[in-house]
Amino acid sequence: MAIELFHHPFSRAATVVWMLEEIGVPYTLTFVDFASMQHKSPEMVARNPMGKLPTLVDDGQVVTETAAIGLYLADRYAVGRLAPTTDDPTRGTSLRWSLYAPSVIEPGCAAHAGKWEARAGAVGWGTYEHMLGTITAAIHGGASAADPGPWLLGARFTMADVIFGATVRYMRRFNMLDATPAITEYIERISDRPAARAADAINARIVAERGLGR
Numbered sequence: 642m643a644i645e646l647f648h649h650p651f652s653r654a655a656t657v658v659w660m661l662e663e664i665g666v667p668y669t670l671t672f673v674d675f676a677s678m679q680h681k682s683p684e685m686v687a688r689n690p691m692g693k694l695p696t697l698v699d700d701g702q703v704v705t706e707t708a709a710i711g712l713y714l715a716d717r718y719a720v721g722r723l724a725p726t727t728d729d730p731t732r733g734t735s736l737r738w739s740l741y742a743p744s745v746i747e748p749g750c751a752a753h754a755g756k757w758e759a760r761a762g763a764v765g766w767g768t769y770e771h772m773l774g775t776i777t778a779a780i781h782g783g784a785s786a787a788d789p790g791p792w793l794l795g796a797r798f799t800m801a802d803v804i805f806g807a808t809v810r811y812m813r814r815f816n817m818l819d820a821t822p823a824i825t826e827y828i829e830r831i832s833d834r835p836a837a838r839a840a841d842a843i844n845a846r847i848v849a850e851r852g853l854g855r
């Protein structure tokens with residue numbers, strides 16, 4: 642097993658570090674220099690035609706797209722723990738919120754921040770307000786009324802919380818999502834996970850070592 646993550650701490654690859662820390666597998670980080678446009682080099686574009694991070698290579702297999710990387714890693718290395726098994730009925734809920742993050746939250750927040758004109762019935766996020774209410778219900782509700790959180794699947798933390806939670810945290814960081822009490826509390830909860838703290842420390846160390854953001 643050889644997992645290599647092409648990484649820059651100011652990118653969504655920072656979230657993948659958190660995923661890898663949750664899983665607990667060995668991995669290496671390869672720094673990709675945004676300043677010199679290394680992410681657009683022929684080698685990087687050969688791996689990811691978008692020329693974007695994160696890009697992960699596992700035993701020669703390339704995986705891109707943050708949500709896909711999370712689902713892939715959980716299925717491959719933490720099934721039954723961070724990914725419900727295929728015969729577990731809660732797998733549907735896990736997939737649902739994992740895909741909601743890139744397909745609804747990201748464009749919904751971008752549309753709101755960019756004041757895009759969009760017809761609610763024609764776009765996946767409907768309206769910003771409707772999306773905000775759905776996020777709030779998901780992070781409050783847990784899997785059922787009988788199992789009210791603290792995670793998306795109720796008492797059980799899964800990769801869905803990393804994918805969904807990191808997206809919510811990212812959108813808040815760029816002020817593209819309202820800081821409602823439920824969202825603020827959820828971000829505090831996910832950020833307090835030992836693996837999230839470890840990832841934040843790794844990303845911060847790389848920022849300091851490389852003098853980024855100065």
Ligand SMILES: N[C@@H](CCC(=O)N[C@@H](CS)C(=O)NCC(=O)O)C(=O)O
Nearest residue numbers: 651652653692693694695706707708
């Ligand atoms: N849909 C992709 C988005 C990837 C993405 O936009 N990455 C940004 C950093 S967070 C990037 O590489 N930007 C550099 C560029 O496009 O030049 C994902 O979820 O992984």
